[in-house]
Amino acid sequence: MYDVVIIGAGVSGCAIARELAKYRGRICVLERSEDVCTGTSKANSGIIHAGHDARHGTMKARLNVRGNAMMGETAKELDIPFIxxxxxxxxxxxxxxxxxxxxxxxxxxxxxxxxxxxxxxxxxxxxxxxxxxxxxxxxxxxxxIICPFELNIALAENACMNGVEFLFHAKVDRIRRLPGGYEVHTESGQSYEGRTVVNAAGVYADQIHNLACSPPMEIxxxxxxxxxxxxxxxxxxxxxxxxxxxxxxxxxxxxxxxxxxxxxxxxxxxxxxxxxxxxxxxxxxxxxxxxxxxxxxxxxxxxxxxxxxxxxxxKDGDFIIREAQDGFYDCAGIAS
Ligand SMILES: Cc1cc2nc3c(=O)[nH]c(=O)nc-3n(C[C@H](O)[C@H](O)[C@H](O)COP(=O)(O)OP(=O)(O)OC[C@H]3O[C@@H](n4cnc5c(N)ncnc54)[C@H](O)[C@@H]3O)c2cc1C
CATH class of the missing domain: 3.30.9.10 (D-Amino Acid Oxidase, subunit A, domain 2)
Known part of the structure; x- marks a missing residue:
């Protein structure tokens, strides 16, 4: 059994994987496509926003300003260009x-x-x-400004070097609750058991959330x-x-x-x-x-x-980063 099964190898899933790799545990990332950075993370403006745009009081506003402050050091650690x-x-x-x-x-x-x-x-x-x-x-x-692919790939490489397993062509289609965890099933017929699940599936995060949790989410x-x-x-x-x-x-x-x-x-x-x-x-x-x-x-x-x-x-325009139910975490609505 994995300690954490992360769904989605975009910038969110890979950043989470990298952070969790600092702790002892068995972690995997399930990605439906053939590589990391094939969803929204490959096609954006590459701006590290200063943080004036996100509405005051939201989680997005707080994390935007904090993330911006962290980016210089993070880029140095990952050896990627950041201006x-x-x-x-x-x-x-x-x-x-x-x-x-x-x-x-x-x-x-x-x-x-x-x-x-x-x-x-x-x-x-x-x-x-x-x-x-x-x-x-x-x-x-x-x-x-940053290169969005280099950021996503570097986060994934760093997580991988620190023991996180990446599984590609692994499209999650069913999630079953187990005593003390979840069974995450993929379209290709494989199942992965995890004590916890992190949903970082980008525009599909509503579908993943709705496989396991209620009330339903819409992205x-x-x-x-x-x-x-x-x-x-x-x-x-x-x-x-x-x-x-x-x-x-x-x-x-x-x-x-x-x-x-x-x-x-x-x-x-x-x-x-x-x-x-x-x-x-x-x-x-x-x-x-x-x-x-x-x-x-x-x-x-x-x-x-x-x-x-x-x-x-x-619809509320904020990030949804929370434990949706026992051991199931959403990292959804990461619009920017
Ligand atoms: C036009 C545009 C401009 C933007 N500009 C900026 C900007 O300047 N600055 C900024 O900070 N942000 C910007 N963003 C937002 C930024 O791109 C996103 O916040 C970020 O890429 C979200 O990453 P993610 O990992 O959450 O999603 P994604 O990158 O979409 O990753 C989700 C992953 O989950 C996988 N997945 C989905 N369903 C399943 C499944 N069933 N099983 C397994 N895997 C699955 C997908 O294949 C994908 O790889 C912009 C976005 C857009 C569209």
Whole structure:
């Protein structure tokens, strides 16, 4: 019997595996696909958010600020690139200033270090390619960028070297309660017994939760599409530039990547299909229209690829990290 059976080898499952590997115990990770980092963790903006966006008082806000502070040391330990390039949330209209101030206050309440509102020549000097309509911005010096695959893979490798077993092509389809644990069954006919189970199945975390626990959970995939530009465009901005967030999240951003490319996106659209990662003509059109609001003269003729990912959105918008029932833990709704 395992002490812990973790379901899902995305960044959440692998970070949990790495942490648990520091303790004595038998741990495995069951992953339905052929490798680690094949779900949402492979298709995102790679931003280590400063923490002003998450609503004050939520678990997401608390862990965002703490995770950001930890990332420098974690990246060093894992030997992966991490750049604390800072971020700007820009306001493109005087009428949006109360909203910018509200976001700033939220960030201060969350304890984001060094946060301030910048405008005028200071702002233009920081980022010469900001659109002419930008009137002010929140500057967060602790914002950073990372390579999402390198983070996920390094966490997994470190966990593996410290004794965690990774089992691939292991899609969990049934979970049965046992005295003192659970039997986790996979589609290929194998069963794994664990004293405890951790559900880190991303957009499928509701299905895994509902196999074992009640009341039921619902995770809605919130699709985000991107365009990646060539390294020739990588220095168009040096910080991560966000527009003010809307009801569907943080808005379209323009950011350098740790590899020197420029990334623009994502869109945000709730969909039904948990495998719906195709890019669309409408989505890419929306990115082109929206990224120009914050940053001018983006060389869109340098686009080298496009891709999409699915945020695991739970209706309350917070992380669900808790013991759902005796020995069964959810790590769900990890939308950002
Ligand atoms: C458009 C977009 C932009 C984002 N930008 C950022 C950002 O800039 N910064 C940030 O911090 N976050 C961002 N995120 C969010 C970030 O990507 C997620 O928070 C993170 O990847 C979630 O990781 P996870 O391990 O919980 O889920 P996943 O990476 O999806 O991992 C879940 C794993 O579970 C496996 N699985 C599912 N069902 C089963 C099953 N039945 N049996 C076995 N295995 C199963 C899957 O195959 C998958 O490998 C963004 C997300 C999107 C979509």
């Amino acid at each position: 604390r390039n800072g971020s700007l949330v820009v306001c493109t209209d005087e009428q949006q200033m109360p909203e910018l101030k509200r976001l700033y206050e939220n960030g201060i309440a969350n304890g984001v270090p060094g946060l301030r509102i910048v405008s005028g020549s200071e702002l233009r000097q920081m980022e010469p390619h900001l659109s002419d309509t930008v009137v002010a911005a929140i500057y967060a010096p602790t914002g950073g 809605v995939p919130r699709k985000g599409e991107y365009m990646l530009l060539d390294k020739a465009a990588g220095s168009h901005v040096s910080r991560t530039i966000f527009t003010l967030p809307g009801p569907y999240g943080k808005g379209v951003l323009v950011t350098p990547t740790v590899h020197g490319n420029l990334l623009v996106g994502p869109t945000a659209l709730d969909i039904q299909d948990k495998e719906g990662i195709q890019t669309t003509r409408e989505g890419l059109k929306k990115i082109k229209e929206q990224c120009g609001r914050a940053v001018k003269d983006i060389p869109m003729n340098q686009v080298i690829t496009s891709f999409a990912g699915l945020r695991a959105h739970e």
